[in-house]
Amino acid sequence: MKFIEEFNDPELAHRLLDDIHATVTRPWAMMEVCGGQTHSIIRHGLDQLLPKEVELIHGPGCPVCVTPLEMIDKALAIASRPEVIFCSFGDMLRVPGTGRDLFRVRGEGGDVRVVYSPLDAxxxxxxxxxxxxxxxGIGFETTAPANAMAVYEARRQGITNFSLLVSHVCVPPAIEAIMQSPDCRVQAFLAAGHVCSVMGTAQYPELAERHRVPIVVTGFEPLDILEGVRRTVRQLERGEHRVENAYPRAVRAEGNPAALRMIEEVFESADRAWRGIGTIPASGLRLSAAFRAYDAEERFDVGEVRTAEPAECRSGEVLQGLLKPHECAAFGTTCTPRTPLGATMVSNEGACAAYYLYRRLEVAPVG
Incomplete structure (x- = not known):
């Protein structure tokens, strides 16, 4: 608790806010990449404490939210099979597929279990x-090492009745896709500290230089986020576009070499669909040829499942930072945590869930 309390210190927060207020001279829009950062921002009201010139845009930083509908439907098809024990983290069970979710499959007799690690499965x-x-196996690069380890150990131990339904996505290609969008307003990024703790920062300088945007690696506590914003505003005001590490207690430039070796041995790069966004080239991971026998998508022949997103759900615009959750007509009415239209209302890191949970229910009046 000691370190959590230190990074919630109100006096230090006010000092950082004073510095940001004193530095900013014009409007800037920056995107926090991680859904955990979004929840911290909304929970603590950080966006309302910042100068009006600083806009925080919520990005596609929730792996549950960006898991495409067709992958959820593949999971439902596999979990419904009588010979299968389907294991998942708990936040996936209420993510809606086409007409039902994993909770419904379990209620219908499917053996669906919540686990805390792929090694439990x-x-x-x-x-x-x-x-x-x-x-x-969903997630950003953060969860990829543990999922890779599970498959690696399955092969090493000769366990042939285990497989992985893979829906891994990677952050840098998503940043590239956001910057290439004709509707993009993002001028800087607060990069996800937990991803960088695994991958390091080597992939970001080229992005920062090519798109001329500051990228500041940021943690998740209020002071972490305010420090990330402070450094970002300073770069923007000076016309700089560098990569900075504002989370040195967890992130090293080289990342975690052992985790990187495990990812490189078990996975390979692949095009991947993002829910509400579409396919981003080379933005995901799939099992490499040496481990393809453990691919559940191939083992259960569900590769051809195709679906269409519900038209009334605008989570894709939320995930791209084009829409704040409470600007959606369905928010809090036809779409609630009990009756979600999309994953952004279900996930513990979803932007819509954050706005609903912390009562950010109405669009703020202009002026």
Whole structure:
């Protein structure tokens, strides 16, 4: 608790805010990449404490939210099979597919289990050699090492009834796609500290230089975010576009070499669809040829599942930073945490869930 309290210190927060207010001279729009940062911003009202010139745009930083509908439907199809034990983190169970979710599959008799690690799912496969055990492997680069380790260990231990339904996405290609959008208003990025703790910062200087945007690696506590904003505003005001690490207690430039080796051995780069956004080239991971036998999508022949997003859900615009959650007509009415239209209202890191949970229900009046 000691370190959490230190990064919530109100006096230090006011000092950072005073510095930002004194520095900013014109409007700037920056995007926080991580949904965990979004929740911290909305929970603590940081966006309302910042100068009116500083706009925080919520990006596609929630891996649950960007998991495409067709991948959810593939998970539902596999989880419905009688020979399967389907394992997932708990935040995926209420994400709506086409007409139902994993909770509904479990209510209909499917063996759907919440686990805390992919290695828990591997242990279940070891205990139930007569069943097929599938782990739903979603996430950014942060969760990729553990998922890679589970597959690596399955092959090493000769466990053949385990497989991974892979929906991994990577942050730098998403930043590239956002900057290439004709509607883009983003002038800087607060990069996700947990991703950089694994991957390091080597992929960001080229992006910063090509698009002339500051990229500041930022943590998740209020002081982390305010320090990230302070550094970003200073760069913007000076006309700079560098990569800065404002989260040195967790992030090194080289990342985590052991985790990177595991990712490189088990996965390979692939095009990946993002929910509400579309396919981004080379933005995801899939199992490499050496581990393809553990690919649940191929094992259960669900590769051809195709779906269409519900027209009334505007989560794609939210994920691209084109729309604030409460600007959607369905927000808080036909779309609530109990009756979600999209994953952004369900996930613990979803922007719509943050606005609903912390009662940011109305569009702020102009002026």
């Amino acid at each position: 591997l242990a279940i496969a070891r205990r139930h050699p007569d069943r097929q055990v599938v782990f739903f």
